[in-house]
Amino acid sequence: MTKPPQAGAARTSGADTRKRALNVALRLFTQQGYEGTSLRDIADELGINKASLYYYFDGKEAILRSLFEQRGDEAEDLLAWVQQQPSDPALLQVAVQRWVRSFTVEKLQGIRFLAANPLVLQSLPAGAARIGNELNAVADALASLLPDRSDENVLLLRMGLLSINAAVQAAVRTDLDDEVIVAAAARSATALVQIATQTPHIREQ
Amino acid sequence: MTKPPQAGAARTSGADTRKRALNVALRLFTQQGYEGTSLRDIADELGINKASLYYYFDGKEAILRSLFEQRGDEAEDLLAWVQQQPSDPALLQVAVQRWVRSFTVEKLQGIRFLAANPLVLQSLPAGAARIGNELNAVADALASLLPDRSDENVLLLRMGLLSINAAVQAAVRTDLDDEVIVAAAARSATALVQIATQTPHIREQ
DNA sequence: GTCTATACGGTGATAGAC
DNA sequence: GTCTATCACCGTATAGAC
Numbered sequence: 001m002t003k004p005p006q007a008g009a010a011r012t013s014g015a016d017t018r019k020r021a022l023n024v025a026l027r028l029f030t031q032q033g034y035e036g037t038s039l040r041d042i043a044d045e046l047g048i049n050k051a052s053l054y055y056y057f058d059g060k061e062a063i064l065r066s067l068f069e070q071r072g073d074e075a076e077d078l079l080a081w082v083q084q085q086p087s088d089p090a091l092l093q094v095a096v097q098r099w100v101r102s103f104t105v106e107k108l109q110g111i112r113f114l115a116a117n118p119l120v121l122q123s124l125p126a127g128a129a130r131i132g133n134e135l136n137a138v139a140d141a142l143a144s145l146l147p148d149r150s151d152e153n154v155l156l157l158r159m160g161l162l163s164i165n166a167a168v169q170a171a172v173r174t175d176l177d178d179e180v181i182v183a184a185a186a187r188s189a190t191a192l193v194q195i196a197t198q199t200p201h202i203r204e205q
Numbered sequence: 206m207t208k209p210p211q212a213g214a215a216r217t218s219g220a221d222t223r224k225r226a227l228n229v230a231l232r233l234f235t236q237q238g239y240e241g242t243s244l245r246d247i248a249d250e251l252g253i254n255k256a257s258l259y260y261y262f263d264g265k266e267a268i269l270r271s272l273f274e275q276r277g278d279e280a281e282d283l284l285a286w287v288q289q290q291p292s293d294p295a296l297l298q299v300a301v302q303r304w305v306r307s308f309t310v311e312k313l314q315g316i317r318f319l320a321a322n323p324l325v326l327q328s329l330p331a332g333a334a335r336i337g338n339e340l341n342a343v344a345d346a347l348a349s350l351l352p353d354r355s356d357e358n359v360l361l362l363r364m365g366l367l368s369i370n371a372a373v374q375a376a377v378r379t380d381l382d383d384e385v386i387v388a389a390a391a392r393s394a395t396a397l398v399q400i401a402t403q404t405p406h407i408r409e410q
Numbered sequence: 411g412t413c414t415a416t417a418c419g420g421t422g423a424t425a426g427a428c
Numbered sequence: 429g430t431c432t433a434t435c436a437c438c439g440t441a442t443a444g445a446c
Contacts, residue, residue, distance in 0.1 A: 035241060154381075155379075166364055166374075169367065187357070245420090260430075
């Protein structure tokens with residue numbers, strides 16, 4: 001913003017320091033947690049001084065918010081798409097697959113960050129982190145399409161939507177490839193939606 | 206330890222303050238996170254002074270470790286049980302159900318705590334938190350029984366084991382009953398193990 | 411833009427009186 | 429057992445020189 005980027009220059013000390021800072025922050029927040037990461041940690045990895053971060057961000061929380069603004073509006077898009085579809089139970093599988101498959105390998109970063117910082121969403125001011133609410137809205141919209149709308153089935157549907165999260169967590173401390181994670185999540189989502197749409201379920205005893 | 210409990214006395218200020226402290230700590234750690242909870246927070250709720258906590262615990266981390274010692278050895282037991290069973294693919298469903306069903310409603314506290322503090326396990330000294338390792342061992346033992354031991358199937362099996370965790374997370378910010386959560390987790394576990402044991406899977410395109 | 415220096419508060423922890 | 433007082437430390441954040 002302050003200086004036009006030098007064309008073709010590979011200078012790393014340019015105006016993209018902010019971008020690098022966000023990348024570093026995302027990684028450290030994921031590895032050590034938001035609270036467990038100090039501004040000094042971030043600054044040190046950037047090779048700059050702690051105070052210099054305040055030139056790019058208003059404070060630590062501002063970094064966090066920037067991280068959320070950075071990401072796409074997948075949940076919002078999905079909600080909009082779902083709402084303009086005809087009401088049909090078949091929509092359940094399609095919508096859930098759409099969601100899970102939207103997580104390309106590079107987007108798994110976000111999931112991992114959330115897995116490491118589950119409480120951050122609540123601590124964030126008002127609507128800074130819309131993901132939670134939006135995904136909730138999607139879940140509600142889809143739940144209305146369930147043949148049997150029991151609590152248990154509603155929960156199973158939610159679990160289907162959150163299959164990527166579950167897959168990522170199940171793969172923690174493992175050397176499994178990201179492609180495998182996404183594939184397993186997709187299969188899991190299919191299965192969970194399927195049993196959620198089975199008409200009144202039989203409780204085995 | 207220091208004073209014999211007064212028979213029939215309902216005094217709350219007795220030697221059970223330690224127990225109350227652990228309960229309060231578990232709740233606050235779950236709500237606000239371990240790092241987000243100060244000793245003052247805990248002491249205030251107990252109606253005692255911050256420093257008084259040091260009479261019962263060596264420090265903050267000691268409280269955390271006591272919390273882990275408090276819980277049962279379910280994972281250890283399951284591992285022992287699995288290892289002395291005959292090698293049979295049918296064991297997969299039985300073992301996973303055993304695990305999921307072992308989570309009575311009151312034991313969900315532990316899952317919720319872990320869900321709120323995912324990084325605590327790694328930060329804990331050496332083998333204080335054996336749960337992670339033990340459950341990993343169970344997963345490995347069961348994985349050897351898979352007909353098709355592909356990465357994807359192994360991961361699906363792990364997801365089956367972690368169905369309670371997934372169910373709890375999917376139910377966050379929801380008024381769903383604990384019974385519903387456990388029931389949904391059980392159904393999810395069945396389904397995930399089932400698709401993990403399906404012989405070479407077909408990837409739809 | 412990046413630095414040094416510093417203010418300020420909260421936190422875990424200890425010492426010691428009662 | 430519980431308290432008050434105090435400690436060192438580390439965190440975020442600000443002021444201001446260069």
